[in-house]
Amino acid sequence: MVTQVRHPIWLPAVKPAGARTFATLYALESFARATITSVVPIQAYELLQNKQTVSLLYTLVALIGLSATLFMPMLIGRFSRRWIYTAGASLLAIGSLLFMTHSLPGQLLGMLSRVMGASALAITLNLYIMDNIRKTEIMQAESLRMAWSMIAWTGGPTLGVYLYTRYGIVAAQGLVVVFAAAQLAAFWHYRLGDNELIRPGKTRPANPLKNIGRFVSQPRLRLAWAIAFGRSCFWTTFFVYGPILMVVTGQGEMAGGLLVSAGNALLFAAIFWGKAGRRFGARNIITLAFFCMTAALLAAGFTGEKWPLATGGCLLLGALFTVALDALGSTAFMRAVRTYERPQMTAVYRTYLDLSELLPPLVYSVVLSFFGLGAVFCTLGVLTVTCGLLTWRFLPKSM
Template identity: 30%
Template sequence: MSVVSAPTASRPPTVQDFARIGGLEALCRGCTLSVFPLVMYRAWGSAQLVSQIYFAIGLVSLLTALTVPALTRRFARRRIYLFATALYVVAALAGMVGGLWVNAALLCAVMAAAMSFVCFNAYVLDHIDKADFSKLETLRLFYGGTGWVVGPALGVWLLSVWSGAPFVLLACAATAMGVLICRTPLGEGKFKATAPVLVGGAPRRAHPLAIVRRFFAQPRMVTGWLIPAIRSCAWWLYFVYVGIFAVENGLGEQVGGVASSIANMGLFLAPVMLRWMRSRSVRTAIRAGCLGGSVCFFVATLAAPWPWMTVAALIAGTVFLVLLDTSAGLPFLMSVKPSERTEMSAVYSSFRDVSGIISPGVAWLVLQFFPIAGVFALGGVALLCAWWVAGHIHHELGTPAPLRSRRRRGLS
């Protein structure tokens, strides 16, 4: 199979172009980040039931991500990307209606995020050199900082003004994102069925199970996928349950949004974290992020009798999660073969959907026996497991060549 690009554009898309698109999507997701858990809790009145709904929606999101490669063989990738932005708008309309329609709003928003993430990463692999991946990740986080920092607190404040107001902001951000995608020379990214590539005597197809089998046959990719998945679980537990924890402990609805915004301020530290990571290695950065985050989540659990201390410990833990945002995706992206860009982008993006399934599922079990602070201990255990998994990453991955040479001379 070969990729047929759109007609040659006047210039190829740059790192800045992708960072701007990522920044607008950050606003789409950020403005409802703390809103969805609150409106779901309002609608159902039970943290356990909210967890069950998130679990079911996570399953649909995972299936959505894994079917994108098959869709790209029938439709241009740009059209799928634009359809994802349209789903954000549909989510906004359902959210404005309110009531139990918030379930449909959450479903559409999660599906849009899954499709958008696959398309974004596939385009990145098409147009950006591997040497620029770390620069893109840092710049994308920096551009998205405003959406992630302002969005949660603004969304919760707008919710107090009118329940549909945060979704108006979502519709505007999604529309702007669609316009930017149209104006950026990304190419169509559509697959054309030519002579099939034979793998073990059989033609390679876009069937989701075939993609998953090829993924599991490459241990480096499995390791590179597990770490972002666990990091995503930790973020999921933070964003969903901090707000509910605050409400149940009498701290008010605003605390969840403000805590999410403060946590996302760490995104502006991404350039500093990148320089620190380059002076060491990707493995060192990932293991430091996992261990530091784990300690903070455990402290938050032990401090549960003092709710403000729990919130403070969790916010401290998000600094380490931002370090993982900067570094955790690099091992996977650096292992992808050019011939498998779209397929493996779908697999890579599935870490968010899998975390959206596992996190509420396991959290629901925990909540059957422990108070809500127990889910933070769950996050600590998960990050500790990621610290162990990260030990299998090559110690020189992502280390600049001059630094590798100096280290080797020092050992000789």
């Protein structure tokens, strides 16, 4: 009838996705992950009452997580990216609900949920960034993303332990559910999944082993992986052996916690490093960062357990330059990967994180059987100087 009028439904306008969009999503994800970073190992030890068994549990979870990462492109090929991202955020919340059972099965399944959720989020978010951020603006976007996550990684672990010890497991793990829900709400508000440029590819997902072969055959992708692996090995060493150094030298657990918090606070310097990269070139800054990291690590190895506070200061100096790699390192991958194989290559690239949590402790266990704790930092220095030389020799000057 002529008297019937169908009024349009006005949806709130959403600005095109930009650097702030992904910085916001990553900050919320960081809060969901960082809040119980220190709580999870405490719960594991309370359940198992054995350090070696806890290490075996972490190793098992890391291996399964590595497998999940390699198979992620097949899931992205089967489902749209927005549903994989949604599943990743949901797994963070599900993991915390499993932790609340305070049982060994709940602990194992909760850790697996967190690892697989983090993998799904990392891969899909990187794909969204590459689809929505121009290559010339990636350094600025990545530095902003790292800087915004600084608050979460600085205060999150301390907040989680405080809630756990003061109010119990439900309070600490429940906060993760809140942050994961906020992350999902923000994601769907931005409507990233509605963009035609980021719909699932039409090509059939390749076998994970073939993806690895394809990745290894490309020199610039190999170099990008080496840069990411080197920086991730530093953070693994810093988070584990920095607090151990403080404890074994009598400085106390609080000193170890403050050292980790101070290192995380340096993420704010990512904005400075992003500007330096645009001014002097990513190649020059990444190379400088690796060489300065090496000098700081060798100094930390020299002071070792004799002067633990000086060693902690050297590690913080190394962390400052590692933040430069956090801000600029992923640029090497994002500019090198081909558009049509981004999901497959991003999954293989992401394995640097899993392997950096597996390989360094294995190497250090051998080193520590012959030398003191300072040798750990010197060993890492050998890796970082190698990464620096590779960057200087093979990373294009145009970066």
